[in-house]
Amino acid sequence: MGLSSLCLAFASMFILSKLVLSRLVMADSLQSYTPPCHDDEIFALLQFKQSFVIHMSASRCEAAAHLKISSWKSNSNCCSWDGVECDEETRQVIGLDLSSSCLYGSINSNSTLFRLFHLESLNLAHNNFNFSQIPPTVRNFPKLRYLNLSYSNFSGQVPSEVSQLTKLSSLDLSYNEDMFSNEELLRSLAQNLTDLETLDLSSINISSTTLNTFANLSHLTSLVLAECGMFGKLPFSLGNLRHLIYLDLSMNEFNGQIPSSFANLTQLTYFSLGGNYINGIIPCSLGNLTQLTILRLYQNQLSGPIPSCLGNLGKLTVLDLDFNKFQGEIPESLLNVVRLKGLLLAYNTLSGTVEFLKLLKPLPNLKWVDLSGNNLDVITETRTMNASSIPRLEMLGLGSCNIRKFPNFLRYQDTLEFLNLSRNGIHGQVPKWMWNISRESLALLDISHNLLSGLDQPPVVLPWVDLAGLDLSFNRLSGPLSVPSSQYMKFYHISNNKITGEISPLICNARSLNSLDVSNNNLSGMLPRCLGNLSSLEVLSVGNNYFHGTLPHLCPTNGSDLMLIDVSRNQLQGKLPRSLANCLRLESLVLSSNKFDDVFPVWLGTLSELKVLAMRNSGFYGAIPRHQSNHDDGFPNLRILDLSQNNFTGQFAFEFILSGKSMRGIHLDGSKYMRAFELVAVESGPGGGYYEGFYFYEYSITLMNKGLQRYFQKIREDFMAIDLSSNRFEGKIPEFIGNLKGLRSLNVSSNILSGRIPPSLGNLTNLEALDLSHNNFLGEIPPSLLQLSFLQIFSVSYNNLKGQIPVGNQFSTFEVTSYEGNPGLCGVPLPKKCSRPEGVELPHSTAEEDGVELDxxxxxxxxxxxxxxxxxxxxxxxxxxxxxxxxxxxxxxxxxxxxxxxxx
Incomplete structure (x- = not known):
């Protein structure tokens, strides 16, 4: 081949390659090209975006999720926007997913959202729509198949137009305000939306509805009605709901027994009746639900033995029977369920001996185990098994299991998230190797209520990087205090030990701290000033230590979450910081037994949530100023007031301080206790399950009556008490006191009060303790006090009273000491008898005495x-x-x- 021919060949090849390359580029370009969406839908979406603001406090807002609508630009194709889905052929918007996008604002019927007429899927979950109502223009989405408005702060009734969305296959309205106050509306929805496959109405009050309402939804595969206020017995039929795969009826008020007909739901994989009032036994027919992977029957009143037929559930991964009344031993048949990942049997009355390592051997997938709070004897050591070969656990509950020393197998556990060894009588020191277990994963550690005497080489800073809660309280621990380093720390409790030293300012590195309880130790020094920087702190309990100096500024001007402050029984001095008035959520303030030098903090009267104010023996003095403004009376929610053993003078401002609706006993729930906060630790669990750890910090207080201390470990919401004793209050008790119908204890002893005992005290029919001793009261004991049928403690000793002691009812139970020091009193139980007939005062002279003869x-x-x-x-x-x-x-x-x- 000549040179020219060779050149021609190369040229031809070059031209051909360029042609092929250009066609490939063109094809690739054509393939990546996205046709634009419609202008009217671009406008609608942009206008919808403009109607909201991005607010990071919107419910469950994810850190980066708000960037979805930030990517929406007028000069771009809306089909490429985050959260927007278009039909591939028509380029019309058919899907909108703005869940967890930090949207804050209201939606109304004029919203341009409802111009997206071709929507088939709409997800606005986990935003904050500011209690607006779902607009009736939702009917503009006739093609809608998926609608999720959960956790979005909607309120008001669901519009009837929702029932016109007859193509819906999935509807989630959960965790909004009441939306079905009209039962007929829910019935209409259940009758019309017959294509529904998944329905979630959790936390919406549908209490008047029965499960039969949903019987027409024959295509349902998932029905979630958790925390809906439903009550009554479970139906013995579920009608056409044979296709259910997921059924959650938890946290309602269902009672009666589990119907055996539930065994007909043979497709179930998830079944929860937890948090109800179900009683009786577990019917063995549930053993026929062979597809079941998760069974949750926790927090009911189920009894009898755990049926061995549950061992037939070969696909079961989670069995949750916590908080029931099951008896007997753990059935061996459960060891056949080899897929089991969660075995939760805590707080029943199970008995017997459990060799823990042998329990784990046939269950290699086990991750979550909780046997706490039973009558079990758990043996944690064995010579026949290698502790290092047992499964890596994530949750272990062995509280109240009669364990006497730290389980040695724990040193090999590096994936634990939750560990409970409380109430076991474990003695000796916390071993050094405990500081090394599960350093990267441990979130909750509870070894409280044991006999631990010390910590073996304790670190200055706790080593667990993700630790959210630590409870070492009620032991015998001594030595210095280790402080948490985890930014996720929620509660840190070491009360009732013998810990010494100071609280390090390093504790303020735990920015998420909710509760700090170091009370009843031997701690000293000053309280760290930085405590006021912990904006999430709700409980601060440092009582019964040796702290000195002034009380720090705990509540900055931008507010605080503090609900309970207890600094009692220390050596704190000086003035109360006026910044306490910024603690707008404060419910309990206990300052007793300190060395303050201040007047009564009348400025605390603006705290609308304050329930408990205790200042006994704390160095306060002076007159309490009477209210002089035109505003409402102060302390509107106050229920317990203790000002005893101070140096207060003048007349007590009854009408100002005690006029709140709580003291009058209005709208108070006697079935609940005062609690400062609720900590819920939610962790992802095996098989799609979860674990919820509820933690309450309950208020407590010590009150005095007749010189005796009475400790209230819990305080009911309707408990009210006033203690003004051992001051120099003067003047009269006004008749107004009779309005405080909720009062259970009144102590005004050891003052210089005068006048008559007001008969209106007889209106306080809930009164259990009344101490009026060591004052200057005169006149008679009012007979109206006979109406106080709950009175157990009573004293009017050392006054100037006269006349007969009332006879009958509770007064027949009081001893002489209740009346001594009143020379003018007579009658039982005093030795001095009354000379005239009971209850009547005769004239001074009679006809007989005047010498008049009578016919x-x-x-x-x-x-x-x-x-x-x-x-x-x-x-x-x-x-x-x-x-x-x-x-x-x-x-x-x-x-x-x-x-x-x-x-x-």
């Missing part, structure tokens, strides 16, 4: 005539006056007998 026939005739007139009158007056008349007649007869006695 007894005339007197008798007069009495008989009076009796006849009295009987006639009795027909015209009430029974009460009739009885009174008979009493008067009886008195006259006794008087006549007295006058007829011969003179000596």
């Amino acid at each position: 007894w026939k005339f007197v008798a005739a007069g009495l008989v005539s009076g009796l006849v007139v009295g009987v006639v009158l009795a027909d015209f007056v009430t029974t009460r006056f009739s009885v009174r008349f008979i009493e008067i007649v009886a008195l006259l007869i006794r008087l006549m007998k007295r006058m007829r006695r011969p003179r000596s």
Whole structure:
């Protein structure tokens, strides 16, 4: 081939390659090209975007999710926007997913959202729509198949137009305000939306609805009605719901037994009846649900043995029977469920001996185990098994399992998230290797209520990087205090030990701290000033230590989450920081037994949530100023007030401080206790399950009556008490006191109060303790106090009272000490007898004493005539006056007998 031919060949090849390359580039370009969406839908989406603001406090807002609508630009193709889905052929918007996008604002019928007429899927979950109502223009989405508005702060009734969305296959309205106040609306929805496959109405009040309402939804595969206020017995049929795969009826008020007909739901993989009032036994027919992977029956009243037929559930991964009344031993058949990942049997009455490592051997997939709170004897050591070969656990609950030393196998566990060894009587030191277990994963550690005497080489800073809660309280631990380093720390409790030293400022590195309880130790020094920087702190309990100095500024001007402050029984001095008025959520303030030097903090009266104010023996003094403004009275929610053993003077401002609706006993729930906060630790669990750890910090207080201390470990919401004793209050107790109908304890002893005991005290029918001793009260003990049928403690000793002690009811139970120091009092139980008839004061002189002779026939005739007139009158007056008349007649007869006695 010549040179020219060779060149021609190369040229041809070059031209051909360029042609092929250009076609490939063109094809690739054509393939990546996205046709634009419609202009009217671009406008609608952009206008919808403009109607909201991005607010990071919107519910469950994810860190980067708000960037979705930030990518929406007017000069770009909306089909490429985050959260927008278009039909491939028509380029119309058919899907919109703005879940967890930090949207804050309201939606109304004029929203341009409802111009997206071709929507088939709409997800606005986990935003904040500011309690707006779902607009009726939702009917503009006739093609809608998927609608999710959960956790979005909608309120008001669901519009009836939702029932027109007949193509819906998935509807989630959960965790919004009441949306079905009209039961007929829910029935209409259930009748029309017959294509529904998944329905979630969790936390929406549908209490008047029965499960039969949903019987028409024959295509349902998932039904979630958790925390809906439903009640009554479970139906013995679920109708056409044979295709259910997921059924959650938890946290309602269902009662009765589990119907055996539930075994007909043979497709179920998830079944929860937790948090109800179900009783009886587990029917063995549930063993036929062979597809079941998760069974949750926790927090009911189920009893009897755990049925061995549950061992037939070969696909089961989670069995949750916590908080019931199951008895007997753990059935061996459960060891056949080799897929089991979660075995939760805590807080029943199970008995027997459990060799823990042998329990784990046939269950290699086990991750979550909780046997706490039973009557089990758990053996944690064995010579026949290698502890290093047991499964890596994520949750282990062995509280109250009669364990006497730290389980050695724990040193090989490096994936634990939750560990509970509380209430076991474990003695000795916390071993050094404990500081190394599960350093990267441990979130909750509870070894409280044991007999631990110390910490072996404790670190200055706790080593667990993700630790959210630590409870070492109620042991015998001594030595210095280790502080948490985890930014996720929620609660840190080491109360009731013998810990010494100071609280390091390093504790303020735990920015998420909710509760700090170091009370009842031997700690000293000053409270760290930085505690006021912990904006999430709700509980601060440092009582009964040796802290000195002034109280830090705990509540900055931008507010605080503090609900309980207890600094009692220390050596704190100086003035109360006025910044406490910024603690707008404060419910309990306990300052007792310190060395403050201040007047009464009347400025705390603006705290609308304050329930408990205790300042006993704390160095406060002076008169309490009376309210002088035109605003509402102060302390509107106050229920417990203890100002005893201070140096207060003047008249007490009853009407200002005690006028709140709580003191009048209005709208208070006696079935609940005062709690500062609720910590819920939610972790992802095996098989799609979860674990919820509820933690409450309950209020407590010590009150004085008749010189005796009474400790209240828990305080009911309707408990009210006032203690003004051992001050120099003067003046009278006003009749107003009778309005405080909720009062259970009143102590005003050891003051210089005067005047009569107000009869209105008889209106306080809930009163259990009344101490008026060591004052200057005069007059009689009001007979109205006989109405106090719950009175257990009573004292009026060392006053200037006179007359007869009331007879009957609770007054027959009080001893002499309740009345001593009143020379004018007489009657039981005092040795001094009353000289005149009970309840009547006779004239000073009688006819007999004046020497007047009486004609007894005339007197008798007069009495008989009076009796006849009295009987006639009795027909015209009430029974009460009739009885009174008979009493008067009886008195006259006794008087006549007295006058007829011969003179000596």
